[in-house]
Amino acid sequence: MVDLLEYAVRGIPTGCVFALLAVGLVLTYKTSGVFNLAFAAQAYTSAAVFYVLRKEQEWPLFWSAFIAIVIVGPALGLLLERVLFRHLRGAGSLAKMVTSLGLLIAIPEVVKLFFGSDAKSNPPPLWYVRRTDEWLWPQGSKFVFDAGQVTTILSTLVVVLGLTVLFRYTNLGLRMRAVVESSRLAELNGVNAERVSMASWMLSSMLAGLAGVLVAPLFASLNPIDLFTLLVAALAATVVGGLSSIPLTFIGAIGLGMLQAVLAGSLPTNSVLATGLRPGLPFLVLFALLIFRPGLRSNSEMADPLATVDPPLPVPVAVSRPRWMSISSRTVGVVATMFGLLVSWFVLDGFWLAIVISGVVLGVIMLSLTVVTGIGGMLSLAQASLAAIGAFTTAQVVTATGLPVLVAMLIGAAVAAACGALLAIPVVRLDGVYLALGTLAFALMFESILVPLSWVSGGSVPLAVPRPVIGPWDLADDRYFLLFAALCLTVIALAVIRVRQGTTGRFLQAIQSSPTAANSIGISGGRSRIIAFTLAAGIAGFGGGLLASFAGRANYQASFPYVVGLVWVALVISAGARSIQAAVFSGIMFFLLPATLNRVFSWPENYLEAHQQAPEWMQNLLGLVQPNWAVPVSFILFGIGAFTYAKHPEGIIEAQTNSSVTAVLLWTERRKAKVDATSSMDTPQVSA
Amino acid sequence: MSPTADSTEQPTEQPAPLLQASGISKRFAGLMALADVSIQVEAGETVAVIGPNGAGKSTLFNCLSGVLRADRGTVTFDGQRLESLSPTQRSRLGIARTFQRIELFGGMTVRDHLMVADRARSGRGGLWSDLFRSSKPTEEEHARCQAVLDLLGLDEVQDRSADSLSLGKGRLVELGRALMCEPKLLFLDEPSSGLDRNETEEMSLALETVQREHGTAVVLIEHDVPMVQRLATRIYVLDYGSLIASGNTQEVLQDEVVRAAYLGVAT
Ligand SMILES: Nc1ncnc2c1ncn2[C@@H]1O[C@H](COP(=O)(O)OP(=O)(O)OP(=O)(O)O)[C@@H](O)[C@H]1O
Ligand SMILES: [Mg+2]
Numbered sequence: 001m002v003d004l005l006e007y008a009v010r011g012i013p014t015g016c017v018f019a020l021l022a023v024g025l026v027l028t029y030k031t032s033g034v035f036n037l038a039f040a041a042q043a044y045t046s047a048a049v050f051y052v053l054r055k056e057q058e059w060p061l062f063w064s065a066f067i068a069i070v071i072v073g074p075a076l077g078l079l080l081e082r083v084l085f086r087h088l089r090g091a092g093s094l095a096k097m098v099t100s101l102g103l104l105i106a107i108p109e110v111v112k113l114f115f116g117s118d119a120k121s122n123p124p125p126l127w128y129v130r131r132t133d134e135w136l137w138p139q140g141s142k143f144v145f146d147a148g149q150v151t152t153i154l155s156t157l158v159v160v161l162g163l164t165v166l167f168r169y170t171n172l173g174l175r176m177r178a179v180v181e182s183s184r185l186a187e188l189n190g191v192n193a194e195r196v197s198m199a200s201w202m203l204s205s206m207l208a209g210l211a212g213v214l215v216a217p218l219f220a221s222l223n224p225i226d227l228f229t230l231l232v233a234a235l236a237a238t239v240v241g242g243l244s245s246i247p248l249t250f251i252g253a254i255g256l257g258m259l260q261a262v263l264a265g266s267l268p269t270n271s272v273l274a275t276g277l278r279p280g281l282p283f284l285v286l287f288a289l290l291i292f293r294p295g296l297r298s299n300s301e302m303a304d305p306l307a308t309v310d311p312p313l314p315v316p317v318a319v320s321r322p323r324w325m326s327i328s329s330r331t332v333g334v335v336a337t338m339f340g341l342l343v344s345w346f347v348l349d350g351f352w353l354a355i356v357i358s359g360v361v362l363g364v365i366m367l368s369l370t371v372v373t374g375i376g377g378m379l380s381l382a383q384a385s386l387a388a389i390g391a392f393t394t395a396q397v398v399t400a401t402g403l404p405v406l407v408a409m410l411i412g413a414a415v416a417a418a419c420g421a422l423l424a425i426p427v428v429r430l431d432g433v434y435l436a437l438g439t440l441a442f443a444l445m446f447e448s449i450l451v452p453l454s455w456v457s458g459g460s461v462p463l464a465v466p467r468p469v470i471g472p473w474d475l476a477d478d479r480y481f482l483l484f485a486a487l488c489l490t491v492i493a494l495a496v497i498r499v500r501q502g503t504t505g506r507f508l509q510a511i512q513s514s515p516t517a518a519n520s521i522g523i524s525g526g527r528s529r530i531i532a533f534t535l536a537a538g539i540a541g542f543g544g545g546l547l548a549s550f551a552g553r554a555n556y557q558a559s560f561p562y563v564v565g566l567v568w569v570a571l572v573i574s575a576g577a578r579s580i581q582a583a584v585f586s587g588i589m590f591f592l593l594p595a596t597l598n599r600v601f602s603w604p605e606n607y608l609e610a611h612q613q614a615p616e617w618m619q620n621l622l623g624l625v626q627p628n629w630a631v632p633v634s635f636i637l638f639g640i641g642a643f644t645y646a647k648h649p650e651g652i653i654e655a656q657t658n659s660s661v662t663a664v665l666l667w668t669e670r671r672k673a674k675v676d677a678t679s680s681m682d683t684p685q686v687s688a
Numbered sequence: 689m690s691p692t693a694d695s696t697e698q699p700t701e702q703p704a705p706l707l708q709a710s711g712i713s714k715r716f717a718g719l720m721a722l723a724d725v726s727i728q729v730e731a732g733e734t735v736a737v738i739g740p741n742g743a744g745k746s747t748l749f750n751c752l753s754g755v756l757r758a759d760r761g762t763v764t765f766d767g768q769r770l771e772s773l774s775p776t777q778r779s780r781l782g783i784a785r786t787f788q789r790i791e792l793f794g795g796m797t798v799r800d801h802l803m804v805a806d807r808a809r810s811g812r813g814g815l816w817s818d819l820f821r822s823s824k825p826t827e828e829e830h831a832r833c834q835a836v837l838d839l840l841g842l843d844e845v846q847d848r849s850a851d852s853l854s855l856g857k858g859r860l861v862e863l864g865r866a867l868m869c870e871p872k873l874l875f876l877d878e879p880s881s882g883l884d885r886n887e888t889e890e891m892s893l894a895l896e897t898v899q900r901e902h903g904t905a906v907v908l909i910e911h912d913v914p915m916v917q918r919l920a921t922r923i924y925v926l927d928y929g930s931l932i933a934s935g936n937t938q939e940v941l942q943d944e945v946v947r948a949a950y951l952g953v954a955t
Contacts, residue, residue, distance in 0.1 A: 495819055502818030506804045510793045516755055517791035517862075521869050522779035522808040531815050 007265035008258040013149035015257020016156035018282075020211040021234035022241070022249045023163070024204030029243055031176065032197040034085050034096040035433050038103035040228035042205050043212025046073045047123060047222055048111050050213045054124045065126055069209045077205025081198050088646050094379060094432045095646040101570050106639025108224035109632035117628055123216035127151040152214050159207065160250065167246075176200055225563050232444055233282030235437060239289040256282055280449035287441040290434055291426045325661065333581070341486060345479050353478050355591045360485045361550055363587030364543035366572045367489075367496050367580070368536040373569070374577035375500050376532030377512040379432070382423065382439035383540045384565025385446040388556055390416040390541025391548035392456055395463035405468040409545035413538045420537020421530060428529040443562035451556050462555040465548040481550060488546060492539055493580045499535065500578070508532055567638055574641035576651025585653060593637065598630035704767065706731040706905050707873055712751055712761035714744075714929075721747040722758070723929045729873065732903040734895075736916045736937070739926035745909045746788050748926070749875050753785045754778045766872065779808075784871035786862040788878050788909070792850040798861050799846040802833045805868035836864045840894050856887035863891070867898060874898075876908040880915055892918055913941070 021039060028036050050068035053059045080103065088096050127147040145153065166173035176196050212227060219226050240252025260281050344356050365387050372380045393412035397403055427438045450456045467475040475481040499505050507528045510518040515525055548554040571590060576582030604622035608614060641652070648655040707729040714722040721744045729735055737745050750756040752763060754775035763770040770778055793801060806829055807813050813823055837843045840860045845853060850861055859879055866874055880888045892915055898904050910916050916923065916937065923940040925933040933946050940946055
């Protein structure tokens, strides 16, 4: 019993960090409707500023902390609110979340461009006080907090105190609380929602910055992914508070920290439970809370008379095009594909060929997003994990049974589909943002609990997956593999088109545009969505197996971390969630853009090497450009792409196509009108 | 087509009504939207529910069609208890409805609206046939669809996207979509609101035809008194969530209390 208490107390500092992040999330969610995943990136930014000032510039502790937390944190929040989220007030919560996803991807890369992308190891600690046993209570006490933990607890106490004072005694705070507790009513009562949302963005960004600086020393090096994982854990606390109660969120956060510590201490070490459950616990809790907290399910009956004030999700509408146009655009597509294949076959060297193949294979996985998000209307953040399930299964089946790889890939797809169905059954009852969070929780559970297990991933050394041999063709030759991958992509794309145009696609479209009406004619939302989710999981699983076979190994860290999956989602959504071209395009872009940019950014270096006599100003100027900008710049572009979703939910490619179709139609109509006008001069007639 | 087509002859002994709702109550926070309301509908008949704005008419429809769950009360339809069934399940039993605030599927053509409803009813088509067979409509499906298009005069706009239609046409599409479910009971929430004279006439005619040919029972919420007089044989009057009168159309419309509560407000 005493032991448990001891463990629980040890969890308090972690709980405090969860609390700081969680309270920020609740504040911005309630005041501006943004579920801001980018707090992780903002925390990273503050931590990086603190790192640079304190460790590299060796500033005094106070000023480094002050700049990083009190200046940079709120300033970044203010910037995001002014430049981005302010203009999204009318957008749906999903669009806002996708925007924050873009920021999550882009911001850390911007930071890396500024401060260098080399690993920032051993982040400096933020503390003033010493270990508890040196000043607070006697040595030998069971409850020992080190200096960092004491600082965390004290800062959190200060924040709690500050928030209490703010919410109780200040005008702004009262209005903030009004908005947090019932945003619409507060707005109706004349609270200036914009100022409130601005203030809460600054406040919550500062809390995120504080959390970032506080936890950074716990990791060996500064890394946005670690912070994001922490943020998702903090999400569990926000769900405890029902996304609106700040005190409950605090309690949930501290409780979560304690529970985690108790588990860590009391479970037998080295057992599966200890290694898997402890890091996975917050995600399990988040998942369970989402599923079992009925209040969060928006499919429940509308108790709020103002509930319909939120505009529904925009349904992507394709401009209907005449037959000749779709035939000609299809022809162009086929010709372009053929041309691409020919170029790849005859012209490309091994490096670029590998890039193209990876892109084509990723295109298959992207098509799974087309099915689940574009056709099914569900923002799934777990497709990378489902692809990984396919890859692992393929590898395990090949290793264990020696079956042909192709068969193993199909088994992988089936297993992924089964897992997808199991996940879908609880998850499709959620709506919009909650569904996205549920799948994200699943992805993290998978990563932290299942991936380390050797019967899943094969342990620390990735399992080998051979290339298929089909009849006389040994796909160990990359060019044959390319043809095979392109064939798979084509077949799956055709299947996806059939589903989109078929009964399943129509039912899903009906459910998205009016769930009540769809139910009233006997279409069950749950069933159709489970089907879409399962199909998508199967496609992702197949793509995962294919990717593993191409790479030669089912390597989770290299191909399928959940964060990579987030980038895929941002990419495919901004290109066009419903369109096949967009899926293929974004699959190829994911690999092609960084590789191309690398060549572009290497050019100055090579040029200077070749031209030693170049004038000095040119040397200085060109010397600025570095090849390792390629990856950050690509990711920044991918992230920025996601911002367009709020404006063009149908995607950039689809929007482009639609506007050019409209232009062509207008042009043909005008020409027809001209011809009509000239002909009607000869024979005067009243035309309709 | 429908089994209840012979509605011309009334059997002598009274069979169980098609829909029997008793003691329906629904409360929204402090507001009693429905208090102990009972209505019954015989197979093939048309009844109207009238009442001033906010009387609870739409709420009654929502409770009967399953969109909302009533706090209390029982609903029996065609010999089956409905309370625990979802809207989808109720629809499969033969209840269809339209909405006061029109609910169309954005981006779908008029024909697709009907086709989707037909597929949902027949259960034809699914992932398997999408992938490996054809999901194209069959001859019969085309015929069923065409029949409804002709009945409602939607033939010319069948390839137009539903959100480009006028409100009147939109209401007709909603009615068509409901009819494709081949319902035994049809709930219409203010079918004539937003319609001009011609369209109202078209709507009334279509309803009469449907009733004659398929023996569908209709419950309609309607403010348009001539339309109510023309279509409904019986009326229920709601005010502040309670039933204040019910009975034969002409008698109820003459009733003093009803005139005070309803007609006074409406005009
Ligand atoms: N989902 C809801 N939540 C809270 N109150 C509601 C809800 N739906 C309806 N109400 C309230 O219940 C009462 C009855 O509403 P209802 O829509 O049933 O009226 P109605 O008779 O259909 O009126 P109208 O002629 O305007 O359509 C109204 O006061 C309305 O504000
Ligand atoms: Mg109404």
